[in-house]
Amino acid sequence: MTDKNLRADLEIIANWISPDQQVLDLGCGQGELLSHLMTTKKIKGYGLEIEEDAITECIKKGINVVQQNLDDGLSNFEDHSVDTIVMTQALQAVKRPDLLLDEMLRVGNEAIITFPNFGHWSCRAYLMFKGRMPMSDTLPFSWYDTPNIHLCTFKDFEALCYDKEIKVLNRTVVDNDLKDNWAIRLWPNLLGQVAIYHIKKR
Numbered sequence: 001m002t003d004k005n006l007r008a009d010l011e012i013i014a015n016w017i018s019p020d021q022q023v024l025d026l027g028c029g030q031g032e033l034l035s036h037l038m039t040t041k042k043i044k045g046y047g048l049e050i051e052e053d054a055i056t057e058c059i060k061k062g063i064n065v066v067q068q069n070l071d072d073g074l075s076n077f078e079d080h081s082v083d084t085i086v087m088t089q090a091l092q093a094v095k096r097p098d099l100l101l102d103e104m105l106r107v108g109n110e111a112i113i114t115f116p117n118f119g120h121w122s123c124r125a126y127l128m129f130k131g132r133m134p135m136s137d138t139l140p141f142s143w144y145d146t147p148n149i150h151l152c153t154f155k156d157f158e159a160l161c162y163d164k165e166i167k168v169l170n171r172t173v174v175d176n177d178l179k180d181n182w183a184i185r186l187w188p189n190l191l192g193q194v195a196i197y198h199i200k201k202r
Contacts (some may be wrong), residue, residue: 009194024107028049087104115153
């Protein structure tokens with residue numbers, strides 16, 4: 001089922017989640033994805049969020065949400081207590097993405113993660129010709145006020161997965177409009193702006 005109001009990247013994520021699962025959304029925002037999954041796939045959804053206004057919106061939608069900083073880890077969740085953990089556009093903003101990745105795959109049987117690609121050609125060109133930290137639609141902040149403290153490329157992330165013996169189940173690489181095309185599929189690390197990875201422990 002397609003929801004015309006759902007962001008394209010969230011639609012891709014939704015297609016990777018089976019009905020009746022338990023889903024934990026880290027940094028769930030206003031609960032857009034969880035609300036969609038609860039309606040269309042009858043999942044049991046939980047969210048973690050730090051912003052009070054977003055938490056209020058989740059509660060209005062009937063979503064179970066806990067106010068929690070992702071940098072504090074997931075020690076309040078038991079091993080393999082959910083089917084799938086989702087984290088969109090937050091991996092690059094946490095203090096230790098490698099440790100949070102471990103925690104996600106301890107708590108969840110599978111995980112779905114999205115993040116911006118610092119290896120995109122526009123970032124490379126920005127650095128080469130301007131000699132300054134790149135700014136773009138996917139990376140709109142200056143170096144001194146950005147929440148993105150651990151920028152990486154798709155190759156960096158896949159190298160981390162290899163080191164941690166994490167299997168990539170699905171991968172989609174999209175442009176700034178959250179759509180893919182043949183060129184992005186051919187040169188994902190050069191032309192892709194946002195990555196969507198579906199992973200699990202080997």
